[in-house]
Amino acid sequence: KNSDRAPNESQPLRHFARQSHATGATVRTQYLEIPQVETTWELIASAPYWLWGCEMGVNEWGVTIGNEAVHTREPSHEPALIGMDLVRLGLERSRTAREAVEAIGGLVERYGQGGSCEATHFRTYQNSFIIADAASAWILETAGHRWVASQVHERGAISNLLTLDDWQLASDGVRAHAEDQGWWKPEGGFAAAYQDPETDLSTRQCRLDRAREILGGY
Numbered sequence: 001k002n003s004d005r006a007p008n009e010s011q012p013l014r015h016f017a018r019q020s021h022a023t024g025a026t027v028r029t030q031y032l033e034i035p036q037v038e039t040t041w042e043l044i045a046s047a048p049y050w051l052w053g054c055e056m057g058v059n060e061w062g063v064t065i066g067n068e069a070v071h072t073r074e075p076s077h078e079p080a081l082i083g084m085d086l087v088r089l090g091l092e093r094s095r096t097a098r099e100a101v102e103a104i105g106g107l108v109e110r111y112g113q114g115g116s117c118e119a120t121h122f123r124t125y126q127n128s129f130i131i132a133d134a135a136s137a138w139i140l141e142t143a144g145h146r147w148v149a150s151q152v153h154e155r156g157a158i159s160n161l162l163t164l165d166d167w168q169l170a171s172d173g174v175r176a177h178a179e180d181q182g183w184w185k186p187e188g189g190f191a192a193a194y195q196d197p198e199t200d201l202s203t204r205q206c207r208l209d210r211a212r213e214i215l216g217g218y
Contacts, residue, residue: 032080064131104140113127149169155212159205
């Protein structure tokens with residue numbers, strides 16, 4: 001997992017201890033205040049200095065998460081959750097990779113995604129994630145309030161583009177919404193339907209192809 005951020009944007013390694021929270025407590029993420037859970041797990045993570053959330057990290061249960069920016073047809077300019085919020089929330093609230101997929105998916109469905117993700121200028125995006133533990137790994141891709149996830153078998157990679165054409169887990173109505181908007185295509189599934197058609201994918205695809213080549217081809 002690499003982070004495409006400005007070379008002078010520091011990203012220190014941070015430690016968050018396990019904490020217990022009172023009933024009814026809330027937590028302030030980058031732009032939203034949302035309900036807190038009873039226990040947040042201990043984690044270490046790489047976190048841009050100005051963000052509440054993290055780019056990548058691992059928690060006390062061995063759950064590991066990293067995200068990539070993707071551009072979709074869904075809007076993301078209004079303040080909501082950003083990808084780095086979702087990485088930290090997933091690590092704080094999950095004991096397995098599957099739990100993290102469902103935790104992040106549920107947050108995406110409820111709150112959506114939006115708000116600037118850059119320190120010096122306004123830039124917004126949606127997110128994809130690789131989520132793993134010692135027993136399994138998942139690729140989770142999102143667009144607005146919608147998401148799909150596919151379990152990794154043997155090896156997997158992501159880049160700054162949507163990749164999933166089929167999936168094992170998803171939010172309700174992923175295909176129906178795309179069909180209603182006229183986005184759904186005979187082939188390509190979620191990726192083909194929700195990818196922003198105006199985004200140049202050439203360098204993003206090159207990175208993905210190279211990662212897959214290094215991993216042994218798939």
